[in-house]
Amino acid sequence: MDWIKVTITTTSEGIDPVSGCLLNLGINGVEIADKDDFMAFLEENRKYWDYVDEELEKQKDADTTITFYLSDEATGLEQLAAVQNSMAELKTKDLEHRYGTLSLHSDHVKDEDWSEIWKQYFHPIPVGEKVLICPAWEKTENSKGRTIFTVNPGMSFGTGSHPSTRFCIEEMEKYLKPEDTILDLGCGSGILSVIALLLGAKNADAVDVDPNAVDVAYSNLKLNGLSKERYHAFAGDILTDRSVQERLGTYDIVLANIVADVIIALSGIVRRFMKKDGIFICSGIICERLEEVKTALKQAGFEIMEIREDKDWAALTCR
Incomplete structure (x- = not known):
């Protein structure tokens, strides 16, 4: 299968609203190139790298862009049209022109080129107090005592750099106890549930509506040297499919990084x-929807213990 590489030109202020639009369209694996954040990110993480290559250095002088990939077939073309409509709608709301041009540029990418494209953008990312997320193609010996999660992101799934994923990992660090059991809803690459196992969880179940997610999650499980005896991933819709609900048990921690x-x-x-x-x-919540989510959870009898916010994104920890 070939792919369509789509790049949206925006501003630092536009990153969160554009990412929110994409997430609502089911697109959560993105590359963000932001000049304002680049130097701070570089300095903070330099201790994990021996050097920074020239291609990465060029990002500090580039436009702020958000790049993602769609399948070069009917489904992908439909998503592309939806993205175009979403950006046009966002532009009409941006009366102060804070989000830039919101222009789209697309290129066709051969399937065999994909693995090389990711290597240009994805480098080790420290998250929370305990975790270092590393791409499979990089060897990191200087982890500073952090637990290393090795990831092969695949085409459609996130890598841990998004605030919503970071929130989940940081909250999980606070509450996870040895031998806890985990349920990961909307697992994508399996990043949350596999990290939970690395941090000491007894076992984890993971569910996603996308069958491709199951393969990617198991691939990342294997990359991290973990056994399938502790991990079970399967495809299905927990909201509508009773057979999916019946396959699940009860868990110490339930994670939902969705919308x-x-x-x-x-x-x-x-x-x-x-x-x-x-x-x-639960995470993946755009701040403008936060009150709706809080209301729904309270009506369902949940106590909201913590609220996390970062720019346009929020997460909630409940019991």
Whole structure:
């Protein structure tokens, strides 16, 4: 399968609203090149790198862009049209022109070129107090005592750089106890549930509506030297498919890094998958939808223990 590489030109201020639009369209694996953040990121993480190559250095002088990939077939073309419409709508709301041109540029990419493209953009990322996310093609010996999660992101899934993923990992670090059991809803690359195992969880189940996610999650499990005996991933819709619900048990921590609408829908059923003192960590919430999500969770009987916000993104930890 070949791919369409789509690049949206925006500004630093436009990154979160554009990313939110893409996430609502089911696109959560993106490359962000932001001049304002680049130097701070470089200095903070230099201790994990021996050098910075010239191609990466060029980002500090480039436009702020968000790049993602769609399949070069009917489904991908439909998504591309939806993105164009979404950017046009966002532009009409941006009366102060804070988000830049929001122009789209597309190129065709051969399938065999994909693995090389990711290597240009993805470097080790420290998250929270304990985790260092590393791409499979980089060897990191200087982890500073952090638990290394090795990831092969695949085409459609995130790598841990997004605030919503970071929130989940940081909250999980706070509440995860040895031998806890984990349920990862909307698992994508399996990043959250595999990291949970690396941090000491007993076992984890992972669910995603995309069958490709199962293969990517198992691939990342293997990359990190973990056994399938502790991990079970499968495809299905937990909201509508009773057979999916029946395959699940009860868990100490339930993770849902999805979107506001799905979290609202989950609020009425997720309790049945939680142990008596279980924790529900949900993220991927655009701040303008935060009150809706809080209301739904409170109406379902949840106590909101923590609220995390970063620019346009939010996460909630509940019990």
